Amino acid sequence: MQDSDRQKLQQLISDELVSVKQHIEELEARCQPISPDNAIGRLSRMEAIGERGVHQTALAAANERMQALQTALRRIDEDDDYGICERCDENIPLARLMLMPESRYCVRCLQSEE
Numbered sequence: 001m002q003d004s005d006r007q008k009l010q011q012l013i014s015d016e017l018v019s020v021k022q023h024i025e026e027l028e029a030r031c032q033p034i035s036p037d038n039a040i041g042r043l044s045r046m047e048a049i050g051e052r053g054v055h056q057t058a059l060a061a062a063n064e065r066m067q068a069l070q071t072a073l074r075r076i077d078e079d080d081d082y083g084i085c086e087r088c089d090e091n092i093p094l095a096r097l098m099l100m101p102e103s104r105y106c107v108r109c110l111q112s113e114e
Helices: 003-030 042-078 094-099 107-113
Strands: none
Touching: 003 042, 003 094
């Protein structure tokens, strides 16, 4: 991988981390417990509890993505094998890394897994 591509990916990952952290903060605020003394109707309370569950699921996914991005940033800084598929040792196309910089596998290996 060329140094210019590596720098672009580092910047992309850093930008994505900022975005994901902001999203996590928003989701954490939405995942606050719903107090029973809150005077919203019964159906509204049920809807709010359902929405909270959806937000908690999204929060878990956002936390996983943040960890994957942090790992990718560490790998791009420290490892020479960033951008190389962990299964077949082939280069992961730059276009894939630009879309999903946390990718650890090429598309062919992911498809063969399914």
